[in-house]
Amino acid sequence: MTVHPAQERSWECLHPDDRLALKQAAAHLAQEFSGVYGTETIERFLDSSFDQFAGRATVTKFLPLLAERFARQRLHALARVEGLHDDGKPVVLFLCTHNAGRSQMALGFFQALAGDNAVAWSGGSEPGLEVNPVAVQAMAERGIDIAHEFPKPWTDETVRAADVVITMGCGDACPIFPGKRYESWELDDPTARTSTPSDPSATTSNDASAAFWHRSTCDGEGPGRGAHLKHVSRCRHRVRA
Numbered sequence: 001m002t003v004h005p006a007q008e009r010s011w012e013c014l015h016p017d018d019r020l021a022l023k024q025a026a027a028h029l030a031q032e033f034s035g036v037y038g039t040e041t042i043e044r045f046l047d048s049s050f051d052q053f054a055g056r057a058t059v060t061k062f063l064p065l066l067a068e069r070f071a072r073q074r075l076h077a078l079a080r081v082e083g084l085h086d087d088g089k090p091v092v093l094f095l096c097t098h099n100a101g102r103s104q105m106a107l108g109f110f111q112a113l114a115g116d117n118a119v120a121w122s123g124g125s126e127p128g129l130e131v132n133p134v135a136v137q138a139m140a141e142r143g144i145d146i147a148h149e150f151p152k153p154w155t156d157e158t159v160r161a162a163d164v165v166i167t168m169g170c171g172d173a174c175p176i177f178p179g180k181r182y183e184s185w186e187l188d189d190p191t192a193r194t195s196t197p198s199d200p201s202a203t204t205s206n207d208a209s210a211a212f213w214h215r216s217t218c219d220g221e222g223p224g225r226g227a228h229l230k231h232v233s234r235c236r237h238r239v240r241a
Contacts, residue, residue: 018064022050025068033075036084045078046071052153056129070152073121077161091119093162095170099124099151101132102168102185108139108146121162123154125173 029042050067057063079085094103103122110120128151139146159175167174168185
């Protein structure tokens with residue numbers, strides 16, 4: 001793995017294989033968003049997504065992959081905002097400070113229980129370098145894999161595309177858009193916990209809240225936008241585990 005000081009990072013400092021990976025990423029996105037966005041828009045989002053991670057990364061090996069995944073999410077969000085894509089699914093955005101614990105756990109629970117009936121994203125005001133291993137292990141014990149997730153910043157298009165924005169401790173740094181529905185959840189930061197993921201209290205809390213999440217995402221009203229968001233405020237309890 002190649003490590004570069006922050007002030008030296010640029011496209012040129014990447015290994016030739018990584019530069020090739022970025023070109024391939026642009027081609028993948030161009031094919032995926034064919035007829036929706038042109039090459040210029042796709043490359044602009046890919047470039048800015050790359051910069052979001054390059055500015056704080058210590059290891060550049062996975063930057064092209066992260067940039068592609070983040071650019072894809074942002075382009076999907078932009079298409080919703082601009083009315084170029086509307087599948088009728090509700091979008092929930094979970095935000096915390098580092099996007100490494102609370103918001104990632106909430107994202108994992110929501111995706112596992114809502115399935116294809118809703119869309120969920122997450123972000124942070126000051127993204128960390130990796131998802132908290134404690135959160136990853138705790139979620140794995142509940143049968144939910146968030147090891148593939150990565151901390152990322154929130155962007156204007158992802159906030160604007162969301163039907164509900166759930167904030168978890170990011171305070172004044174959380175984005176506020178007029179007319180947007182917000183909920184603030186007061187949850188402990190997993191990084192401050194001294195117990196292990198297998199601690200009985202954590203397991204008990206997760207078990208008790210499983211039914212709560214089920215009612216929040218599958219309350220019997222069908223797959224419509226309102227059905228999956230009606231009780232979204234109840235979902236906070238499971239993340240407390």
